[in-house]
Amino acid sequence: MSNSPLAIGIDFGGTSVKCGVVDGPKIIATADRLTTRNFPDAPSLIDAMAETTQALRERHPAIAAVGIGMPGFVDFTNGFVHNLSNVPGWQDVPMRDEFAKRCDLPCQVENDANAMTYAEWKLGAARGCNHVVALTLGTGVGGGIVSHGIFIRGARSAAGELGQASIHYEGRKGAYGNLGALEDYIGNNELAAEAQFAYARKGIEKSLATCQPSELATAARNGDEIASQIWIDAAAQLASSLVDCCYLLNPEIIVIGGGVAQAGSLLFDPLYASLASQLSGPFKDHLTIVPAQFGNEAGMIGAARIALESAGLV
Numbered sequence: 287m288s289n290s291p292l293a294i295g296i297d298f299g300g301t302s303v304k305c306g307v308v309d310g311p312k313i314i315a316t317a318d319r320l321t322t323r324n325f326p327d328a329p330s331l332i333d334a335m336a337e338t339t340q341a342l343r344e345r346h347p348a349i350a351a352v353g354i355g356m357p358g359f360v361d362f363t364n365g366f367v368h369n370l371s372n373v374p375g376w377q378d379v380p381m382r383d384e385f386a387k388r389c390d391l392p393c394q395v396e397n398d399a400n401a402m403t404y405a406e407w408k409l410g411a412a413r414g415c416n417h418v419v420a421l422t423l424g425t426g427v428g429g430g431i432v433s434h435g436i437f438i439r440g441a442r443s444a445a446g447e448l449g450q451a452s453i454h455y456e457g458r459k460g461a462y463g464n465l466g467a468l469e470d471y472i473g474n475n476e477l478a479a480e481a482q483f484a485y486a487r488k489g490i491e492k493s494l495a496t497c498q499p500s501e502l503a504t505a506a507r508n509g510d511e512i513a514s515q516i517w518i519d520a521a522a523q524l525a526s527s528l529v530d531c532c533y534l535l536n537p538e539i540i541v542i543g544g545g546v547a548q549a550g551s552l553l554f555d556p557l558y559a560s561l562a563s564q565l566s567g568p569f570k571d572h573l574t575i576v577p578a579q580f581g582n583e584a585g586m587i588g589a590a591r592i593a594l595e596s597a598g599l600v
Contacts, residue, residue: 290600291350293593294339294391295586297398298322298356300372300425303331305338306583307346308590311409313583317342328379336388343389351392352385353593355401355585357426362443365395371426392597398422398585400446402578403430404437405588406541410579419528419537420578421448423546427469433535449473453526468527472520474499474545481516488512503549517552524553525560532561532569543578550577 290310297304301322307315317338325331335354343349358370365382386393396404403420407430412418418432427449431438438445449469450460457466470476481497490512495501505513528540547553558575565573580587594600 290591290594292346292348293590293599294342294349294352295401295588295590295593296335296339296352296354297401297582297585297589298354298370299398300357300370303335304586305335305342306586307342307349308587311405311580311587313586315342315346322373327375329384332379332381332384332388336385339389339391343391349391350599351394351590351593351597352389353401353589353591354381354385354393354395355398355589356381356395357398357428359444360395360397360400362394362396362400362439365393367395392593392599394589394593394596396589396592397428397430397443397446399428400430400437400439401586401588401592402428402543402580402584403432403446403541403588404592405580405584406543406578407432407437408591409587410584411541411576412539415539417536417538418541419448419531419535419539420541420543422578422584423472423524423542423544425474427473427544431535448527448531451527451530453523468523471523472546477502477516477520477546480519481513484512484516499546499549503552506549506552514552517549518556520546521553521556522560525557525564528557528561529564532565532573536569538572539574539576541576541578543581543584547577 293308295306295308303320305317306313320334359368367379367381370376381395382393399422402422406412407418416435421429429448430446450467452466453468454466458470460467478494478497482492485492502513562570
């Protein structure tokens with residue numbers, strides 16, 4: 287057991303909702319996932335989440351708070367979810383207050399990438415660091431920022447959206463009209479589409495399923511030159527964004543999580559080389575780039591920690 291109280295961490299995804307009992311850096315119990323599409327609207331899914339929370343409390347009565355990490359525009363200060371990525375029907379939902387009413391516990395709601403960053407900063411790969419940039423690379427690209435030991439949320443709780451930052455001023459048009467957004471190049475689906483096209487240029491027919499990041503990583507490790515080049519290109523694109531982050535924020539550590547990051551050295555080695563070649567001394571000296579420690583559990587761990595801190599319990 288850790289020295290902090292128990293909390294429930296909820297990782298709300300476009301496909302499913304994961305709920306777990308969090309003890310410091312560990313998840314000690316989980317509930318069955320809730321399938322997002324099975325619920326027609328926000329109130330019905332909030333009800334199901336509250337029922338799941340109550341069931342976990344019956345098994346662990348020491349639970350003291352609930353934290354919820356959600357994808358999209360989350361107003362941390364006021365506890366509103368203004369919209370969710372890939373989940374219709376969630377506009378301007380007072381999530382924090384509605385959930386607290388149902389479960390009678392202190393509750394906090396946060397952007398999912400911020401929750402991941404918080405977990406890695408407070409308890410994981412960036413523990414003890416005061417200047418942190420963290421990214422999660424999956425279907426989309428999310429991020430979070432810590433500067434001078436303070437978590438940076440911005441004027442409307444929307445800071446750290448590194449996936450929307452441009453890597454090309456004449457690039458692909460993003461969801462919000464922005465050009466060259468990073469996630470439109472190195473998200474799971476974008477990498478798969480780029481690989482499929484690269485194979486086709488060589489006369490090799492591949493399905494998108496066989497071009498997903500995990501498949502590309504396996505192929506590259508087995509000597510596939512096309513797959514290897516996809517990872518080199520992805521590292522260069524990611525470096526284009528992180529160079530800007532380094533010159534702007536001068537972090538001491540960059541933490542990278544999500545499915546794409548599981549490529550390991552295929553991504554990290556060319557990424558570090560690309561950054562080192564583009565940064566001057568004060569920005570690259572002592573800069574560390576590491577994989578996230580908590581993997582798919584980071585969202586629950588971070589959301590739980592944020593809820594406990596917001597309630598003054600740690």
